[in-house]
Every structure is written in C-alpha cells, then in structure tokens.
Amino acid sequence: MDGTITIHHNSGKRQTELLKFIKEHLSNAVISMEEDGGVITQPVDVVSTDSFTIYPYFFPGGDIGKLAVTGSVNDVVMLGAEPIFMTLSIILEEGFPLESFERIVSSIDNELRNLDLKILCGDTKVMNRGSIDGIVLNTTCFGKSVRSPLSVSNIEPGNAVILTGPIGLHGAAIMAMRKGFNVDFKSDCRALTSLLEIVKRYNIKTMRDATRGGVAQILNEIAVSTGCDIVINEDMLLIQEGVKSVAEILGVDPLYLACEGTAVIFCDEHDSDGVMETLNDMGFYPSFIGYVREKSIIPRVMLKNRFGVERVLPMLVEELTPRIC
Amino acid sequence: MDGTITIHHNSGKRQTELLKFIKEHLSNAVISMEEDGGVITQPVDVVSTDSFTIYPYFFPGGDIGKLAVTGSVNDVVMLGAEPIFMTLSIILEEGFPLESFERIVSSIDNELRNLDLKILCGDTKVMNRGSIDGIVLNTTCFGKSVRSPLSVSNIEPGNAVILTGPIGLHGAAIMAMRKGFNVDFKSDCRALTSLLEIVKRYNIKTMRDATRGGVAQILNEIAVSTGCDIVINEDMLLIQEGVKSVAEILGVDPLYLACEGTAVIFCDEHDSDGVMETLNDMGFYPSFIGYVREKSIIPRVMLKNRFGVERVLPMLVEELTPRIC
Amino acid sequence: MCLAVPLRILEVNGNKALAERFGVKLEIDVRFIEGLKVGDYVLVHAGFAIQKVDMDSAREIEKAGERLGKYLGK
Amino acid sequence: MCLAVPLRILEVNGNKALAERFGVKLEIDVRFIEGLKVGDYVLVHAGFAIQKVDMDSAREIEKAGERLGKYLGK
Amino acid sequence: MEVCGTHTHALMQFGLKDVYRDKMRLVSGPGCPVCVTSQSDIDRLLYLCDQGVRIYTFGDLMKVPGSFGTLREKRALGADVREIYNPLEIIEDMRKQPTTIAVFAAIGFETTAPLVAELIAEIEKSGVKNLYIYSLLKRIPPAIEALLSDPDCEIDGLLCPGHVATVIGETPFVKLSEKFEKPFVIAGFTAEQLIFALEKMYEMLTKGIIGVFNAYYSTVKKEGSPLALKALKKFFETSDAEWRGLSVIKDSGFMLKKEYSVINALQKYPQLYKITSKDNCPCGQVLKGKLEPEDCSYFGVSCNPENPLGPCMVSSEGSCHAVFLYRT
Amino acid sequence: MEVCGTHTHALMQFGLKDVYRDKMRLVSGPGCPVCVTSQSDIDRLLYLCDQGVRIYTFGDLMKVPGSFGTLREKRALGADVREIYNPLEIIEDMRKQPTTIAVFAAIGFETTAPLVAELIAEIEKSGVKNLYIYSLLKRIPPAIEALLSDPDCEIDGLLCPGHVATVIGETPFVKLSEKFEKPFVIAGFTAEQLIFALEKMYEMLTKGIIGVFNAYYSTVKKEGSPLALKALKKFFETSDAEWRGLSVIKDSGFMLKKEYSVINALQKYPQLYKITSKDNCPCGQVLKGKLEPEDCSYFGVSCNPENPLGPCMVSSEGSCHAVFLYRT
Numbered sequence A, B: 001m002d003g004t005i006t007i008h009h010n011s012g013k014r015q016t017e018l019l020k021f022i023k024e025h026l027s028n029a030v031i032s033m034e035e036d037g038g039v040i041t042q043p044v045d046v047v048s049t050d051s052f053t054i055y056p057y058f059f060p061g062g063d064i065g066k067l068a069v070t071g072s073v074n075d076v077v078m079l080g081a082e083p084i085f086m087t088l089s090i091i092l093e094e095g096f097p098l099e100s101f102e103r104i105v106s107s108i109d110n111e112l113r114n115l116d117l118k119i120l121c122g123d124t125k126v127m128n129r130g131s132i133d134g135i136v137l138n139t140t141c142f143g144k145s146v147r148s149p150l151s152v153s154n155i156e157p158g159n160a161v162i163l164t165g166p167i168g169l170h171g172a173a174i175m176a177m178r179k180g181f182n183v184d185f186k187s188d189c190r191a192l193t194s195l196l197e198i199v200k201r202y203n204i205k206t207m208r209d210a211t212r213g214g215v216a217q218i219l220n221e222i223a224v225s226t227g228c229d230i231v232i233n234e235d236m237l238l239i240q241e242g243v244k245s246v247a248e249i250l251g252v253d254p255l256y257l258a259c260e261g262t263a264v265i266f267c268d269e270h271d272s273d274g275v276m277e278t279l280n281d282m283g284f285y286p287s288f289i290g291y292v293r294e295k296s297i298i299p300r301v302m303l304k305n306r307f308g309v310e311r312v313l314p315m316l317v318e319e320l321t322p323r324i325c
Numbered sequence C, D: 001m002c003l004a005v006p007l008r009i010l011e012v013n014g015n016k017a018l019a020e021r022f023g024v025k026l027e028i029d030v031r032f033i034e035g036l037k038v039g040d041y042v043l044v045h046a047g048f049a050i051q052k053v054d055m056d057s058a059r060e061i062e063k064a065g066e067r068l069g070k071y072l073g074k
Numbered sequence E, F: 001m002e003v004c005g006t007h008t009h010a011l012m013q014f015g016l017k018d019v020y021r022d023k024m025r026l027v028s029g030p031g032c033p034v035c036v037t038s039q040s041d042i043d044r045l046l047y048l049c050d051q052g053v054r055i056y057t058f059g060d061l062m063k064v065p066g067s068f069g070t071l072r073e074k075r076a077l078g079a080d081v082r083e084i085y086n087p088l089e090i091i092e093d094m095r096k097q098p099t100t101i102a103v104f105a106a107i108g109f110e111t112t113a114p115l116v117a118e119l120i121a122e123i124e125k126s127g128v129k130n131l132y133i134y135s136l137l138k139r140i141p142p143a144i145e146a147l148l149s150d151p152d153c154e155i156d157g158l159l160c161p162g163h164v165a166t167v168i169g170e171t172p173f174v175k176l177s178e179k180f181e182k183p184f185v186i187a188g189f190t191a192e193q194l195i196f197a198l199e200k201m202y203e204m205l206t207k208g209i210i211g212v213f214n215a216y217y218s219t220v221k222k223e224g225s226p227l228a229l230k231a232l233k234k235f236f237e238t239s240d241a242e243w244r245g246l247s248v249i250k251d252s253g254f255m256l257k258k259e260y261s262v263i264n265a266l267q268k269y270p271q272l273y274k275i276t277s278k279d280n281c282p283c284g285q286v287l288k289g290k291l292e293p294e295d296c297s298y299f300g301v302s303c304n305p306e307n308p309l310g311p312c313m314v315s316s317e318g319s320c321h322a323v324f325l326y327r328t
C-alpha cells in the first residue's frame, strides 16, 4: 500500500489490499471482512451502534479508533451487558494518510486486545476528496447481560445519582486541542467494563455514559424519559482545574462538555454507599451528586449552587462553540 | 422541525427532536434510539455491517434508505440466514433538506415493513457543512441461519455458477442519472430474502450479491479465496439493452457495474437444474453462466466469448469513470 | 481509441438534439452535422455527434461476424 | 459580556506570550500591556491580554463571597 | 430600587437575584454586543452571504436572526461563514485562499474593539488583500447616557461592566455618575466579584452616595488601558449607531476612519446602506428596564432560546435568555 | 505479416488476435491519445496543480504518471482536478465560481479536437473568464508517416482508426498508402467491424493490393466531417508535438492559433516551457512495433496496470495494458 488512501481502494484489487492491511493490523480479531458478514458463536442479547466523527482524530488520551471501540463498548456496558463481539465499518476520504490510518487501526487493535473483544465483520468505503472529512467509523457492539437489562423505566423518585468520575475531560481536551492550548490533562476516553461489577452487586436502575452534551444532557434526557425532576449539587461535581480553565477561557459550561469515560449511575438510595465504596475500591473517583425527585409536569434538572440557590440546568439547544461574550 | 438539518441537531434538545422525528416515521420499528442500545429478544447467529454512500440519494428504483436496508439484509441472506433485526446509524450534513430526509426515512420504513424487520437501536450524527456529502447511512443486520452458514470454503471444482438475474442495472442507473441520461430501466435495488428458499432446498455452496465492482469483482474475489479458476460464458449473461447502451456510451464494462438485487450462486452441479427452475418459478430471471474449474496457481476468472475465445476477466484496479477513449 | 456510439435522433433543437439508443435518451450536441433529421443515426463521441451513420451499410458490415462464426465452425 | 479570564505569564516573546491557568497553557497577544514580566497576571479576552491583574486585590474582593455565605447562614 | 447592568446572566446563574430580592430589584440593560445588533445589520450580513462573500465573525453572532434567517442557517445552506476566536486568526486563514473576498463582521464593545483595531494594523502589514471590515462595534457610555436621559427610566443605580471599564477606565463613568447623580459600581463577573459590587451598591443606595465605586480594582485602572485606547483612536472614529430596540444612539458606534475606507465593507458594498429592516420585538423596552422579560407577550411563546425573536433571547448573555433558562 | 493499428484492446477483448494468429501478426501502434502523452506534459499539469490551478480533463488522463505522481494522486491530496465527459460541461461549471483559475488539459486526436475547438468558441461567447486551454491534442497522419519512415519498421499493412477517419476522411490515408506502398484498411471497433476489416486486410496483403479500403463505410465518408474540419482550422494550427516514446514528431500537434493566445495556458504560464522530463520506459519500441509488450523487461514486474510505468500500461487502450489483462 502506498502513502495515501485513493478512491481505488473502494473496490477491486485495491480494496482487497486495504482489507488485508486492516486484518493484519487487527491481530486479535476474527475478521471476516471479505465475506458478506460474520457468524456469531456466543449468545448475545444486547446491541448498540454509533458512528464516530471527531476532529482532531488524535487527541491526548486517545484517538478516533480507541473512541469507536470504547464508545460502543460503553453503551453495551451501560445496558448492564458484557461486550462479546463488535462490527467495524470504516469510511475514508481519498487522500487520507496511510500512516494516520495505520495508527488508528493499531489503536483499535490495542483496545480490542485490552478488552479481549473480537471484530466479527466489517466494511470499508472510500469517498471522493472533499466528500467527507478524513475518517468516520461506525461500530456496533453486542453483549450478554449480566442481569436483566438496565433501562430508564426502572428509575423511581428517591434514587441516588452517582457520577463515576470527573466531568468534561474529553470535551475540554478536544476544544483545547482545536484552539492550540497545551493542557496537562487528557481525554477520559476508556472502556467502562469494570462497572459491570457494580451492576452485579447492587440495585442499579440505569447507567449512562455522559458523552455528547455531557452530564447536563444525560440528566435532562433522563428527566424527560422518567418524568421526574432531578436535583444535583454543584459542589459535589468533580471538575479538574484544567477543564475549568479551558471552559472559562472559551466561555462554555463544563456540565455540557463530553465525557468518554465517566458515567452517571442511578441506583436505589440504600445502595449509594455501597456503590460509592466499590467504585472507590476499583480506582474510580466517584461523587454522589444528587437525587431523583418527584414526578413533575415539566421535568427539569435543578442545579443547587454553593449559595444553596437552585436553578434550572437546561437542555442544550445548540452546539458548544467558543464565545467572546 | 424546520426545513433543514442544522448542527444543533447533533445534541441536546434538537437531537431529541430529530430522534422523535425518525421514530415517528419508522412506524414499524421498535426503536430505542434514546437509550444506549437495544435488547435482542430472538436468537441470532449471523451479522453483517455496511456503510452506504451514494450520489444521487434518489434514483430510479430506490434511494439510499432502501439501499441501506436491502444491502445489509442481502448480506445476511447471502450467508444463508433470515434477517431478524437491524441497527441504523445516520450521519447527516448540516443543511440537508428535511424533505429529502423524510423521504429517505419513509423509504427505510417502507422497506422494513415489506421485510417485517425491526430496528433495534440507532444513532444520529450531524457534521458541519462541507464535512460530509449529504447523508451516509450504516446498517448492521442480524439474522438466524436457515442451515449451517454458507461460506466460500464450501466451493469445489465442478460447482455451477448461477446468476439470479440481469447484471449492472444499479450501476448503470446511477451512472446514467449522474450524466443526465433518461433511461427506461431501474436499479435492481431490492431484498433477496426469497433466495433463502433455494438455500433450504438445494446444496448451495455460497451466494454473493454482486454489488460494488459487479459480477466480475465477486467472481474474482471468489476465485482468489478458493484458489480455483472460474470460467463463465459471455453469451449466458443477461444484460438489459439499456444497460449495454449506457455502458457503451460511457466506455465502461457492464460486468463491473454494481447490481443491488442480483446474486451469484455457487451450487453443486447436480442441483443446477433445480436451482434454475425454482428461481424461474419465484420470478427471477436466472442464468447458468459457468463453472468452477480446477485449482490454479494464479486463480483467475475466464470469460468465454461468442467466438469461443477465452480471455481473462481481470479484477478491477480502479473505480469506473466515463472515458472518451 | 476515441469511443463513439451510434444513436438515433428523436428531436432536433438547433445545436442540440435528443438522441436515443435502446431506451437510453440523452441530449447531444449536433453542430457538426448538416441536414439532420429525426430518425437519422449519428456517431456520438464525448457528447458530440461527429458524423451521420448509414444503417444499411452498418448492417452489411455486421455480416462479417456471421462469416467468421461459420469459419470457426460455430 | 466580554468574557475574560486572568492568566499567569510564563514567557514573553515580543507581542506574544505564553500564559497559563491551572496547567492550561496558551499563546496570547500582549501588545496592549506595557512592562510585562514573567509571573504577572493578565486579563485575557479573545486571545488578547487587555490589562494586568493585581492578585492581592483580587483575593481581597473574593472575600465578599465568604461574607455572603455567612449572611445566608452557610 | 433598580440596578441597570450587564451582569444578568451571572446574577441568574449564581442565584444572586433571589438573594437580593428584598433589597434591590436587579434589572438588565443593553449589556451584550450581540444583544444589541440590529436586525438591519444581520440582514446586511445575510445579503453579503448571498453575494458569495465569506463572513468571519465571533461564534456568538451566528444565531442572531435577521428578517430571513441567521448566519448559522446561511452556513448550513452552503454560505462560507467562519467562526473565529481571536481576530488575528483571520490573517492566517485568508492566506490559504488569498483571492477569496471576505468580510469580518466585527461585533463588540470597547473590550473587543481594540482587537479589531489591531487586526486592521495586521492586514496592512501582512499584505492580505480582499479582506474587509464591517464594524458593528459599539460604545457603552453613550448608551448609558441615552438610557438615563429617558424620562421613563426608573433606574436608581448602575452596575458598570468591568471588562469595558478595563479598557476605558473609570473616567467616562465618573462623568455620567455626576451628570445623572446616581451611584455607579464597576463590577467583575465571578460570583464573589458580583457580591462585592452588590454590597457596595446597596451601601451607596441606602446611604445616598453618588459617584463611582470601582469594585473590580484588581483589574480596572482609573485610566483604563492606554495602549488599547490608542489603538482605538488610530483606527476608529465615533459614529451614530443603531442598537436593537433602542434605535440610533448618537456617537455610540466605532466606524473606520477615512484612511482605512479601502478595507471598509461599507465602501466595498455601498448597497449595504440600502438594507434597513425594522425590529420585530419589544426588546428595547426590556433593555431600558421598562419591561421585565416575563412580561413580554412573546416570552416563552413565540420567543424562546431555540427560536429567538429578539436578540435578548438569542444571546446566552441576553436578559430574556437568562430569565428563560434560570426561571424556577 | 504485421498490422499497425489502434484496435489492440478490441482485438484482444474479442479474442481475434488468436483467431488470426496463423494468418497475420497483429501488433499495436500509437493508438491512444492518453498512451502518447509525454511525461513532460503530465509534469506540467502537476505543476499547475501545485500552483493552485483547477484542472479539467477527461477521466482517462487521471492516472497517467508524471515524474512525481498522477493527477488522481494530486486530487487525493487536495488539488482541484475535475473529470469531464463533454468539454462544454466546463462552461457551466466555471460559472459557479467565476474567479477560479482553471486549465483544461485537452487530450485527444482529430476525433476529439473539434470538440475542444467548439469549447473555445463557447468560452468567447459565454464571457467565461479565467479558463485556459492546454492543448495536448495530436494528429494521427504525421505519426503514421513517422512510423512508416523508420527504416527498422517492419509493418506490412495498416488498420486505420475509424473514428479519426470519421473526422478527417479517407484522403489523408490514401496519400500515406501511396507514399509507402502498403495496404490501409479503415476499421470500426465492434467485433463485426473488426472482422470485416481484417478479412479485407488479409485479402489485400495476400493479393498484394495497395490503397485504402474503407471497411467502416457506414460512418466514414471520403471527405470526413466538413464542419468539424472547419472548426479545427478556425482555432488550431499544426505544430510539432512530443509523443511518449516517439519523441517529437513534426506537425503532429494542434496548437491554439495566435488569435486565441489569451486563453492559451502556455501563454498564461510561460514557466511550463521550462518543465521537461525524459520518459522512463521503452514504450517507444512497443509503439513502433519493434518490441512486443511481453518482451519489455519491465512488463508485469515493475510495470502493471496498478503501478504503470509507461502510458501503454496506463491507458486501458494501451497495448501493454491490453496484453497484461488478456494474456491467457
């Protein structure tokens, strides 16, 4: 293979070469990329799909390849299931540097090895220069529940809301990189499979990884789904000082910045101590941030600040961009 | 929802609206787009994934939505399995007309109804204007084998090669549309689930839908995988006169034009009559085009022309584009 | 070299004409052809008609294929 | 209005300086600031330092928060 | 008692409006440069988009509606609209396609205006061609003067914007305070800075003190920022400017000096003068402190953060936006 | 016995080379306009890409290698290279971004050259600016003359390209046939047309007949296409041209007449004259019929359709490409 992806890698002989290249780099994976699909050999009962578009492709703490693996793995974990297999679909822009592609595929391989996960089948497409920005990945992950699947419908007033770690690291790392800031923190991009331990041991109602839109978005979605208000305590939020700084400099709210390795856990309030303790033991930095309140006609998320004042934490209505005022 | 997709549909409130819009249009589907994934409630043992990028999005005989459903369905069928569930991931360009999007989603819905197929979970992403051309879809389809999964490894010298219908209709329809030609034929884009009947009744070795790269590409891939030469008879190929004309005008070979509703079937030669007959009965226009030959050091596909002369039908090394010489 | 195909004229509009071949209809440029009529056949290269085609002669030439077929014993 | 944050100067290079806040380092434009030294704090708006910040005074002002806290009984 | 200021958003976010409910009624003024951009000005930018001109601007302006959509919508439909953070980024970006014609839609108050001045200086130095400036820059003191001169205006004291003061210093506010015989407090933007400023305001109001108290003395100097002021003088002169809801205020804008008219978008595109549109919402009343956002008949109905009618709802700094988000 | 012609690809595809193996050895000549594009010319186009110039060309030229890559590769790396099918498409496309500077890399023989002539006429009429023509157009008769004049050349008869003849008619071939005293047959491109032409060629060779037989009389007229020839005369004059492997052949090119030099890319970019590169492969020998493709030491080793060294391998019409694909 030469130095860049060409449109000819979209079919015929060059596509075969591209598939061979991918297969060789995914040492751990049972790939059947050349056939139309793959055969599932273990029982699965949960599935999640996501497309991954991010710029820059490489960032402190990860890259689009790692993100595509952990992103779908985490969605399966959030449903209380152990990831078993994955499919991988790659869309490339003509002219994409082969070196970057190699780094991304190697990163996918590395993450798959860590997780002992296999790619069952895949797909590649090459688009004309200018028809797509660089690379887009899609992964579909399927898993086996460790107990009956988690769902928002389990949530009840009084449930505790626990964050598994600090917020906004991924979003802040990406924004900082785009603006050329040098930061001493990394994206939290990582697989959350260890949370299955919590699911097995406690009465977990639901879990959500606080990705796009951040903690504020996830809480709002859950408030709307359950019809309950949720109240959280600003003081309890763990925000890395660097994340805070990036947010202040660019005029964005860290509560809306994406996490890629921090989840929101809703559990029975009696289990909150146990969950906190176990998370601590596993090396997380959990924080007990609030409660689910009573049913409400307009379900909202309330943020209680350090002066004890409550205000609405609204759903995001637009993408976060740097502001000057 | 307003007239076009905006970047704000990528998160927060507008994303919720977009998901609602999709869900409403996918009347038939059990969508859990808001949760991280979906729960599989029937046993599955085969999976296939594909990303779909095509321009124009609407073409005679289909659109990108129909194609995304039938494309993954057909890949599952090719493995000898009945499609059970599907995941759907949608990537949209900011500014994509909502009207077009609605047509595409409705077309997906229509095809899902025809197939009695459900969407298990999905994903949406919106990219900045200029970062992607219009719309890209990814589907992952899960199926249950009607017998032990088909595979290239079953193929043996002497096996018959049968085409289920005319070739190049999809590729020619797309090329014609791009060049503003008016044609009286349509893309053959459609689901091939009825071929499972053949799989149940006969000793089918493998099946492949002759998509990107056309019949020539599929045959070459199989020749390489099996290490056997394959010989086909030019006279036996069914090529619609309109397809031939488009190919001649633009200087391309119909054998390399994509089909989206025609498959190549490899079966035991003793079953070839039965397969042909059953296909005919089911309304296909099958043709018995050739045989698998002996093992070969450089496995190739040979095309025997009407003068009885054999020549190599090479693997495509570049994308098809109109030529003047 | 110089790919070109014969098309049948359906409509003539000044320099442009609608031409057809087995149901495939396209607009071509006919500025190089004098006295063009509906029903005429033209040879088209890169969207331009470059010459009229006499179909009777064309059919005559085609017969060579049959002769070769016989020669090869088919 | 007019978002601005205080940053600490790490290096000065003519019109440009490297500035920092809790480990976040960025290049800023310091053309409006006279006599800038490493260790100084500046208020930065849209990538430009628009004024020096006196940190002792800043800490004095911050104490108002504590007073309100007491007033509200926290 | 009333305070007219620019700290709405922060006051709401920190919940301070409620804390001081019994002592002072905090109302919002013309505090955000996006908030006060007139519909005519947006329409002019949309017109430039339609002419195929590339627009550079701060992200904040992207969703301000004109008569027929926003810059964000124009971009979604294919117009070349680029968000910048530091105005000097434009120079580098222009170098990539030097023949493209571009206009920088410069919004901002005195805090931002010096940065635009320096961009103009850099355009000259760098030799970048085809970049034009459309100045929507505005001056705060004339606006305060216009507000306080309104006989209907019931404002008792003024919380002055700390970052504008950082550039222009205390003096302009001292003059206004003396003229209108009201207490002025220069305030920062963190919770603590605001609390300190509000304490002082309450003290001055109850004790009847007139004058300017600089509650942001860590940063705001009496004389402001001399180099920034010098840059402003070099490139701009004052002009009348249209403020959303307040109509034209005398001397309240910064326009490019004649010497720089070759890069003035208004000189390059004189058609822009012909585009004028009238505002659709009673934002002016809100800006003057005469109308509470909640009392606007459009509030929350046809006007909300997703579909903002007026710029007070558009800008996340806008008073209606702030009330909408933080109402309990 | 040898026939030098342009029908290589078709002959191979239909398997006719084998059918006639015992009667005639069919060898390939300078039959494809892409095949004969010199490396210098590709390098000039790559240079223009690097200058940010948009290139229009026929799809065929995209993968012809210069010294440092192909137009296709340039495009993959971000250059603005556009494939067209009908040259008049360019007019419409240029109207979308009328300030973009573009060059049409016009390849082709007499069949295609009239279309380029009409493009030039349309450029004038339409008022499109910033579009320049880089003419790589070539003439067939001077090339045949050069080949047959070579004392080493062992060609006994010539299969003439039917679509070139469609434009230029029989006359130019009659002159050459008489000069070199060899049989010429004008042939079409379908299997049947070729069979008919080969039958006639065999007959003429065995009977020792000299002259031109028009085996494509359904389409090729004695006088060719008068209007196309008129267009050629109006816009072009003949010039020496460099053919890959055959070096410079006198009068074998079409260059724009002086009157149109304002849209001549060579006038706009005089630096192009300075770019010259030497060919890396023995294609010339193949084109002259002196070397069978299989006998080239690069064939199939360092030169194959995926990584073509010479244009005979690049073009799917090229003789080496054809032999590579259809070898059994």
Ligand code: SF4
Pocket: E281, E282, E283, E284, E286, E293, E296, E297, E298, E299, E300, E303, E304, E308, E309, E310, E311, E312, E313, E314, E320
């Ligand atoms: S609610 Fe909307 S229309 Fe009413 S004043 Fe506020 S911004 Fe203007």
Ligand code: SF4
Pocket: F281, F282, F283, F284, F286, F293, F296, F297, F298, F299, F300, F303, F304, F308, F309, F310, F311, F312, F313, F314, F320
């Ligand atoms: S094989 Fe390649 S190098 Fe040799 S003559 Fe043919 S094109 Fe040239």
Ligand SMILES: [Mg+2]
Pocket: A036, B074, B075, B078, B208, B209, B211
């Ligand atoms: Mg397939």
Ligand SMILES: [Mg+2]
Pocket: A048, A049, A050, A072, A075, B035, B036, B037, B122, B123
């Ligand atoms: Mg998901």
Ligand SMILES: [Mg+2]
Pocket: A050, A071, A072, A075, A211, B036
């Ligand atoms: Mg996800």
Ligand SMILES: [Mg+2]
Pocket: A122, A123, A124, B049, B050, B051
């Ligand atoms: Mg695929």
Ligand SMILES: [Mg+2]
Pocket: A130, A131, A132, A133, B130, B131
């Ligand atoms: Mg792009």
Ligand SMILES: [Mg+2]
Pocket: A074, A075, A078, A208, A209, A211, B036
């Ligand atoms: Mg998730």
Ligand SMILES: [Mg+2]
Pocket: A036, A037, A122, A123, B048, B049, B050, B072, B075
């Ligand atoms: Mg597939």
Ligand SMILES: [Mg+2]
Pocket: A036, B050, B071, B072, B075, B211
């Ligand atoms: Mg497929």
Ligand SMILES: [Mg+2]
Pocket: A049, A050, A051, B122, B123, B124
């Ligand atoms: Mg998702």
Ligand SMILES: [Mg+2]
Pocket: A130, A131, B130, B131, B132, B133
């Ligand atoms: Mg695009």
